[in-house]
Amino acid sequence: MTDIELKHLEEQLWHSADLLRAGAHMSATSYGEPILGLIFLRYADIRYKQFKDEIETEFSKYVGTRMERTLKEIAIEKCGFFLPEEAYFDDINKAPDDANKATLVKNAMIAIERENETMIGVLPKDVYGQLVPEEEPELLSNVIRVFKDIPEDISIDLFGKIYEYFLGNFASGKDGGEYYTPATVVQYMIEVLQPTPGNKQFLERKTTRLIQRNGMKYA
Numbered sequence: 001m002t003d004i005e006l007k008h009l010e011e012q013l014w015h016s017a018d019l020l021r022a023g024a025h026m027s028a029t030s031y032g033e034p035i036l037g038l039i040f041l042r043y044a045d046i047r048y049k050q051f052k053d054e055i056e057t058e059f060s061k062y063v064g065t066r067m068e069r070t071l072k073e074i075a076i077e078k079c080g081f082f083l084p085e086e087a088y089f090d091d092i093n094k095a096p097d098d099a100n101k102a103t104l105v106k107n108a109m110i111a112i113e114r115e116n117e118t119m120i121g122v123l124p125k126d127v128y129g130q131l132v133p134e135e136e137p138e139l140l141s142n143v144i145r146v147f148k149d150i151p152e153d154i155s156i157d158l159f160g161k162i163y164e165y166f167l168g169n170f171a172s173g174k175d176g177g178e179y180y181t182p183a184t185v186v187q188y189m190i191e192v193l194q195p196t197p198g199n200k201q202f203l204e205r206k207t208t209r210l211i212q213r214n215g216m217k218y219a
Helices: 003-023 032-062 071-079 089-094 101-115 139-147 156-172 183-191 197-214
Strands: none
Touching: 003 139, 003 156, 032 071, 032 089, 032 101, 032 139, 032 156, 089 101, 089 139, 101 139
16 A cells, blocks of 8 residues: 555545544544544454454364364464454444444444453443434444445554554644543554554554644543
8 A cells, every 4th residue: 555545545534533523413532432443343354354264274174173272262362362253344334224333333342342351341332322313323334334445455554554643633633622542442452453562562652652742641
């Protein structure tokens, strides 16, 4: 992906965030968590797909033997977490518009926490019901479609740039007040996507720079 393509993607994704805020009548300081939650869900889906064939091949190879392990055990070893079917982004995106997308997203977050102990109590779950306003009930569905545009071959470095872009925009829209970044938002972005020391440090550095640059604080 070229720098121009990345910039276009960032702007497109940010436009969806602004659409979400306007349609749901949310303040600039309250929509960061649901938006970053959707970015997380999309990236988790992409990352798991990159390892899914390898996970299933190893499971099939040893099933019925003394070396048999569960899909969950193999997944955590291969990519750092296990993504249950309820959390597949494509399935949520493809659900009919009249489906309760807020409930689908909430259930996806609950399922991820249930299967991954390090994420318990970390992911946003109860913030999506407010994103289906009566005057625009398809709003959340439309925003989910936009996040489907994050390419499936995205690297952790490019994802980090998108993450930094969003945090920077959240901070710049603080309307003269301090922008508080929920600690859980930063935690799940750092902790669960690629939990290797190098990648944790990569995202931590970006978060620290943005906090220092924009006067952001943890809530």
